Amino acid sequence: MSRQYKKTLGVFSQGMLGMPFLSPLLDANIVRASAAGLRKLSLSALAGWGRRPSGVKAQQRATSLGLPFIAVEDGFLRSYGTGAGAPALSLVADERGIYYDSTCASALEDLLNSPDDLLAGLADDVARARTLVVHTHRLSKYNHAPLLAPDVLAPGSQRRVLVIDQTVGDMSVVLGAATAATFFAMLAAARADHPGAMIYVKSHPEVSAGSKRGYLSAVADDAGTRVLRQPVNPLSLIEQVDAVYVVTSGMGFEAVLAGKPVTVFGMPWYAGWGLTHDRQQLARRMRQRSADELFAAAYFHYPRYLNPQTREPGSIFHVVDWLARQRQFKDLYPGRMIGIGFRRWKAANLRPMLSLDPHLVQFVADATAAAALAPGRDDCLLFWGAVAPPGVAELAQRSGARLVRMEDGFVRSVGLGSDLIRPLSLVLDDGGIYFDARQASGLERLLATADFSATELARAAWVRAFMVEHGITKYNLERRAAARWPSAGKTVVLVPGQVEDDASIRFGCVQVRTNLALLQAARAAQPDAYVVYKPHPDVSSGNRAGRLAHAEALRYADLVETDLSVVSCIDACDVVYTMTSLAGFDALLRGKHVVVHGQPFYAGWGLTHDVASAVETPGADALARRTRRLTLDQLVAGVLLRYPLYWDWELKGYTTCEAVLQRLVEQRDALEAHGGLEKLRLGMLRRQWRKLGILGKTWWSERKAA
Secondary structure (H helix, E strand, O other): OOOOOOOEEEEOOHHHHOOOOHHHHHOOEEEEOOOOOHHHOOOOEEEEEOOOHHHHHHHHHHHHHOOOEEEEEEOOOOOOOOOOOOOOOEEEEEOOOOOOOOOOOOHHHHHHHOOOOOOOOOHHHHHHHHHHHHHHOOOOOOOOOOOOOOOOOOOOOOOEEEEEOOEOOOHHHHOOOOOHHHHHHHHHHHHHHOOOOEEEEEOOHHHHOOOOOEOOOOOOOEOOEEEEOOOOOHHHHHOOOOEEEEOOOOHHHHHHHOOOOEEEOOOOOOOOOOOOEEOOOOOOOOOOOOHHHHHHHHHHHOEEEEEOOOOEEEOHHHHHHHHHHHHHHHHHOOOOEEEEOOOHHHHHHHHHHHOOOHHHEEEEOOHHHHHOOOOOOOOEEEEEOOOOOOOHHHHHHHHOOEEEEEEEOOOOOOOOHHHOOOOOEEEEEOOOOOOOOOOOOHHHHHHHHOOOOHHHHHHHHHHHHHHHHHOOOOOOOOEOOOOOOOOOOOOEEEEEOOOOOOHHHHOOOOOOOOHHHHHHHHHHHOOOOEEEEEOOHHHHOOOOOOOOOHHHHOOOOOEEOOOEOHHHHHHHOOEEEEOOOHHHHHHHHOOOEEEEOOOOOOOOOOOOEEOOOOOOOOOOOHHHHOOOOOOHHHHHHHHHHHOOEEEEOOOOEEEOHHHHHHHHHHHHHHHHHOOHHHHHHOOHHHHHHHHHHHHHHHHHHHHHHO
8 A cells, every 4th residue: 555645745847756756755745736737736835956947946936826845955865876877765855945055044054053952862873873874884975986995095194185176066066155266265275274285186976977077177186286086985085084175065074974174165054063164154053063963963854764675754774774785785796797698688687786887787698708808806707597608617717707607586576587577686696506406505605604693583584474474486476365175184285396497406306307206206105195286387388398287297186276376375285395496495484394305405404304315416415515404584584685686676776685575565466456467477479479578678778778
């Protein structure tokens, strides 16, 4: 059910109307306003973007109608990247002015001028958030720039002074009591105040990218001056200097938080409160405030945050977690992601998921083309499945690049991957791959050695309960309903079919490796049971091999179930017999007894009855390697929380298992409500038409990019 908001805001700006998640960020219904129909709308206020022309026009219309006006701007922790490719995770909504406009009061200025205790009930949270933002993660408005390397600034004991440039025409400069002359006065003062120091002039990122000019763009390196034009994380730069000079840049406040002396030549929101050396004064600002109080005002009281998991209003900690997760993936894979041998449709679906920097993702046909890219130690050579394309493993050995196997995650999508439905999760493994029992995968090593925190185990318990309650599977395609099987009180045995040429069978089974053999084994072990055979959806769809004739299946099964979802079948059974099917893991989540005739990732940890022996297993014996006994929540924590990566296609970033589970339920419920799930599931021609549509979009995107 969508959230019901108490306020309704009218918006003229097409750019604002196109922003994702504007309603939860502003905690209001957002409606398109037009000059013609404005008086007919029942509005709480009009909203516009800051002091842009569209915002000024909206404010004028609000005044003429006697409505409040709310100025909206990005928050101080906006996103990982910049622009439309990185949706905002925080906004400010100001009914008094806007924080960077010193010509009038703002809601932020009023907060700081008020007699209120801004830390009341928040002191611990403020201290924790400040530590996370400034020291632990070094977070800023945008967070894609790399940390400053220790050897970029000049070595030795020479004093380092940072002078921060801004883009020409920046509204915070125009409305911050500054002009172009202010920047040259700032540079001159920095040199005069610190004779003998090295002056570092930091260009704005948009100037470095060539899209805008800076006020100090003409400054050149000399004996006492160096211009830093490369992108760099602001706090990592601030940490390495002794003093900071600024006009109105937000980096000035970040320097305050980092404990650096800050000299201010304009009138930004953080000047005038006793924390900076101000070359101008603003009579309206009459109080002395601490850095914690300014942080509380600007990062707690003033902004609005999105909870990326629920898509509802959130807190600073939700955004900090999100930004830290993006950084974590970047740190794991800092170089290029070179995909080898991928089909064009799969490459198009995977490209955004492999890096937050699209320039770092390249797809090539084979090892020769990959070698031409001269991969290095920070780069990854990626391929699908367990077996590397010819020459790729040798290339990795020669170059030092990481050899990384890739597969779909365990909760993938609503719809089949073989139908080109884009995934919400992937696994990347540079040790092996989870379904290949011949060698220890990254997942196996994780499960064998990881220490799982109490928080992780609580999350795992929540994930397990949510998946059981909502019937979540890998593909979430089949109808969910209570099974009405005529078992007459017998033990109900479920035998889930598999794709018989699946790598998990080829690399994890010997004696029992076909659906028919598994059915025969189940019937032999349970001669008096009621046996239900459930074909694999990829096989039923005709996309993959392993189809078992109905009559042949009924020689050993009492029923062939083709309608209900596998979890509906699991719910109705007592025991599951499987080779390596993910249905065995689904059954463990639901507390069922699981008998395994192969060596899937969830076997060997003390939670399944493992029939396979070392003699049956090709290569090394996975079950013999797995000596650790795990609880179910430990297994879930490793398999679903730590091992996969999860992707949010709307927020365009890495997310959590919990968030993906909620998206799957939302997507499935929306499809079910309009009959779309049945259309997605049935009809070969319909599926082929959808494939053609996806391939057409892929071709058109590639043509535009070229």
